[in-house]
Amino acid sequence: MKEPNVEATREHPFRLQSGLPKWGYAWLLLGMWWLLVGLAAAPVGDKVWNPGKPYHDSLLVLFIAPALFWVWKRRGAFRERVVGSADAWLLMLFLAWSALSSAWANYGHFGDNLFVAVYVLLFVVTWAAVVAGNSQWFQQLLFWGGVGLALSALGAVAMFPWRTLHTMMWQEQGRVVAFGALDNPNLAGFAYGAAIVWLAQTTVRGRWQHVIQVLALVMLSIFVVMTYSRATWLAILAAQACMLITARHGHVKLRALAILGLAALAIGLGGWHYVEQRGMSYRPQIFERAWELIRAHPWHGLGMGSHYEIRVDDQIWTHSHNAFTHNAIMLGIPAAVLWVVMWLIVGWRGWLFRHVATGRCLLALWVFATVAFQFDAPELMQKPSVEWLMGWLPLAISMGLAWRVRDSQQHHQNEVDA
Template sequence: MQSTRWAQVWMTIGLLWFLLAIAFAPTNKLYQQGLVAFLWLPAMAFAWSARDRLGEVWRAQRLIYLALIGLVAWALISLLWTNVEDPSREEKRLLYIVVFLLFFPVFADARPERMIRVMQWGGLGLALSALVAIVKFYWIDGNLWWARLEGLGELAHPILGGYVIGLAAVWMVHWVPRARGLQVVWVVALALLGVFVVLCQSRGAALALLLSVLAMPIWCRDRRRRIIAVAALVLAVLAFWALQSLVVARGVSFRPQIFVASLQMIAEHPWRGLGLGADYKVFAEGQYFDHAHNLFSHIAIELGLPGLLLWCVVWFAVLREAWRARESLYGQGLIGIWLFSFLAMQFDAASLNGTPRAEWFISWLPIGLASVLAWTRAKSSACDKIPRSS
């Protein structure tokens, strides 16, 4: 049933809604309702008919899903001692995450190229949102050019907006359309995404984007990717030269001090943590910060070392699966997505179980996309078995 045309249209709308409505939806409530209608419902409705596909993913990536099951189970147990007022909300959010991850193998249906195509359109849509945001922020709202750019909708935060737009730039630079006409549009879109990241002045997003592009020739050994990497380095040097005063003005934004304080909090509750969704503040340099500004330390604060270990197993197993498929276009794109996300979550991301938001792009989206690797590697193995004619 998941292979029928109407089902694929329904799920395509769902994935595009997740990628684009975070910028274009007028309210967060509408964004969440759209995800329920276009993404969660079809994932659950077609899960049974796609059970053979889900079985293939389970057999190919058992380590990832065993660790995920362990992480969800430990998170549920931690609700016994968390300080949240309504633990049922945290349970519901965990269910959202599970269904979100279920969506990707159901939608892909053993066709990685389908996922690439929708992600390409999503990247173009986010580039359009970047253009609209630039025009609105500097021309319509009349902000000075050195003010930190804010995106649209839920991306109206310089840091989170920079992470989402930067990640879109990463998958766009890996997944180039084949048609020459679309390649012109792709170049313009990639430029808009890059300009947005620079103008939002999120140093974490800019550094993650730069390092991801510079490292790209390691797994994409072709001339075009090397040229892109060199061009990115040159542009980065020019951008730093032009914006040096803005880049260094904010120093390190207390990140080292916050990290040290976070380690102290982890040491106080190393095994159980504070519990899933616990409300906490990090005290550093005489002031309180809302979170740990680092996803790994945030998980350790909430779920203790067992939760951190399970998350690390999931996260680095995704890299292992992507690296095994590095000869494929899909695998190369996922390595880039993983690297950008890994770097980005070191600087500001600190939400693992919140409702769908910008942070999901660098936490749960790479894990969801990784499920499709089960068929990428299977197709590569099948091609290797075909005898070559002399």
């Protein structure tokens, strides 16, 4: 199959300079960076998966305000691309149904859920526009986001033995955690694992950036190993194996081979015994109970924001530890199928664009998230969280690559017609 042409055009309608002043796009990029790094740096709330009000309030200023201004100012250009994008229509249909399902939910309010749906849409189209308009900026954004998370991982490892807020149980188990929304070993493993995946695919220039990239990957890898999150380990191995097989650049294959080699060494030195000792962690039983909930409300689900419990023996969980079954429980089978279709489009587009850095990043993140979603991190319809890194970021990259090809083709056609 012919590879899509993603060469930059001389005048691109989605360049940030054309829609925002210099201080405006710097402000927006800072907000996008903080959306990634703030998960681990913002003050923690009263629950381990809640990064706290300061983080979300800061995003209103740093991300939502400049993003809304940009989308409104260039509303014609955004409207044209959204209307002409099949996956954008699928996303809007999914979000509309999610918000509507609040009408029969057993918890939550329509206004709050509508805000989350709009938030997701704004996030996806804004990040897609950055991918479409300037892939180098997007690569730098991911690079420095990964570096920021690596620094937070370094601080978390150094301070872990002396922390007491939400870490006593994890200290007893020897499982390291980070800060903010990542004050949980599984969520922290997913976030830092995603950073490993995208950082390993990011193309950087200059000796110092290469050194920083290697050091960041080492620090993130140490942290992820110390979380003892088996789902994260498996997801990283699957993503790197995919890159080893599909990547066309030697340095990408070399990084993937190095990570896989270190993983094999860790498994040989005792990692496999740890995985075997912990067993399946009730996942088959949880999956069975989840299907009972799905069969009870197959068409419309419980409704967005609903609360439910899964009980196995004396264990109780408030979600199904699987993004696919959780969507079906909350929104019904039709909406879950709709989301799967969107997700498959993302994976297919990552495969088509695997010959460029952004496409490789998309494919690797898609493989990582697909594996991780089988074990945890199910809640996609909420304010920015770890799930955003794994669910909505790949969709935004996918949509941005599609917009970039379309704009390039239109620009080429205009040159021919002229």
